[in-house]
Amino acid sequence: MSGPRLAVVGATGIVGRELVALLEKRRFPASSLSVFSSGRTRTGVRFRGRRLRAASADMRRLAECDLVFLASSETVARRLGPALARRGVWVIDDSSEFRLDPEVPLVIPEINAGALSPRRRLIAGPNCTMTGLAVAAWPLHRRSAVREIRIASYQAVSGAGRSALSEYFQQSERRGGFAADGRAPLPRRHPARTLPRPIAGNVFPQVGGFDAQGHTGEESKIASELRKIWGAPRLRVSATAVRVPVVRGHSLAAWLRFAGPFPAARARRLLAAAPGVKLRRTGDYPSPADCAGTWPVHVGRVRAGVDARELALWIVSDNLLKGAALNSVQIAERLLSLGWLNQT
Ligand SMILES: NC(=O)c1ccc[n+]([C@@H]2O[C@H](COP(=O)([O-])OP(=O)(O)OC[C@H]3O[C@@H](n4cnc5c(N)ncnc54)[C@H](OP(=O)(O)O)[C@@H]3O)[C@@H](O)[C@H]2O)c1
Incomplete structure (x- = not known):
């Protein structure tokens, strides 16, 4: 060839x-x-x-x-x-x-x-977390500049590489699989070498190390990389990055703040036509289990935030693929x- x-x-x-x-x-x-x-x-x-x-x-x-x-x-x-x-x-x-x-x-x-x-x-x-946010919010930002973004991420273990994933599988086995009621005790001596806490049956708000202000490395990357990719140096971003016991697929709850009103219906129209985005119909939403292995950034739960100038979105993408x-x-x-x- x-x-x-x-x-x-x-x-x-x-x-x-x-x-x-x-x-x-x-x-x-x-x-x-x-x-x-x-x-x-x-x-x-x-x-x-x-x-x-x-x-x-x-x-x-x-x-x-x-x-x-x-x-x-x-x-x-x-x-x-x-x-x-x-x-x-x-x-x-x-x-x-x-x-x-x-x-x-x-x-x-x-x-x-x-x-x-x-x-x-x-x-x-x-960065794999920032990518989902950047792609999903871009068609909205192009229509009317986003001034401020707040997000909470729910990040898969595979985002931390192969050794984190095997740590997760080992911890899950030691718990005898997943206890749906959450009562199975976490192993006291968990083989945690890559991740800072046990991840099987747990979530924790730390992805990367902490800086002097208390932000983690992931939270800083999300803010600074988004500003660079969008060419928006004054964009205000506040993020809490959380690791969750999911193998693959990063999820985000995002709140976008605009200078003026941005109706959710308009946002849905723009998202439906945006390249690389798959919009779910109202009442449906994406989750890592149904997005793992797929190429687009999936968006659902598009709705108004605290007032007409704010939109809330739920975003899921495969961190190993689009990420x-x-x-x-x-x-x-x-x-x-x-x-x-x-x-x-
Ligand atoms: N995982 C994600 O979701 C994600 C998303 C975006 C970006 N990234 C970035 O992508 C990169 C790879 O991440 P990953 O999750 O795939 O990590 P990983 O599963 O830990 O894989 C690391 C790879 O690097 C190789 N390697 C280690 N030391 C090397 C050396 N001295 N020379 C050449 N190759 C070497 C390893 O080879 P051996 O098999 O021989 O150890 C392995 O193939 C990282 O920089 C990560 O930050 C990851």
Whole structure:
């Protein structure tokens, strides 16, 4: 097959596996795909019917590619991203390392594909929680600027990576599965290494570390990345990010405040026509269990807030897909359609 030479670094992680699967599912015209990992494990991934063995990330081999997806840590992104971009390789990074760098476009194609430039080869994919909010509220913000947003997030365990997920499964097993009545005791000695508290049968308002003002890393990312993607530096955002015992799919309760009245009926009309958004009819609503594995950002419960200038929304999206892998593949598809990606 002709097409650009691709690589995925972190291909054995939960985002990386989705990336590889999407490249196949969406028939991305790659002439080759190389996959990389820490090199510590002997795992591989399947692509177009073949099993690819993941090798440890190797600068020489990566520099021979046209496009490299980074789905690994900030440290790996720092080591590889700028060096590859300087050699003319397109790099799409899912980590938070470069998202707020003014030289690096932070892109959600439905919103700001115009930030892409042939001169800026390192591109950042945004935070998975912020993405659902940004996509869902964008058609409303375009009609009438949002002044203020308050959100509470309900974030899946997979958002914290493979090790958090296995921690959750271990804790669930130790509880003998899920106790529907919530009375089963939490294990006293839970194997919590990645998450700050036991997550099986629990929720806690901490995603990331705390800053001096008491905000968590996730809450700050939601605010600062949204301002950058929307180009709205004065947008006021207040967030409480909560981890919940859900495998996959981030949910958000959001309240948007406008300068003037914004009727819910108008919001529903705009959302029904918005790219990347799936609006549920009144009386129905999305939940992670029915949105996991799907591509759009799902919106429901669209209604007035405390007064006519406020709208309340319920938003659910798959953190591994639109929140990470799908958004990156969509950026790559955009580079391809712009004719900026080499066709070998
Ligand atoms: N999970 C989400 O919902 C989500 C959403 C948006 C963005 N992100 C970001 O996407 C990135 C990947 O997240 P994830 O959830 O997929 O994490 P993960 O499941 O923990 O996977 C991490 C991947 O990185 C690889 N890796 C570790 N050290 C490496 C090294 N020195 N060189 C090359 N590869 C190395 C791992 O390989 P081994 O298999 O060899 O350990 C694995 O493939 C993170 O930056 C995360 O913040 C995640």
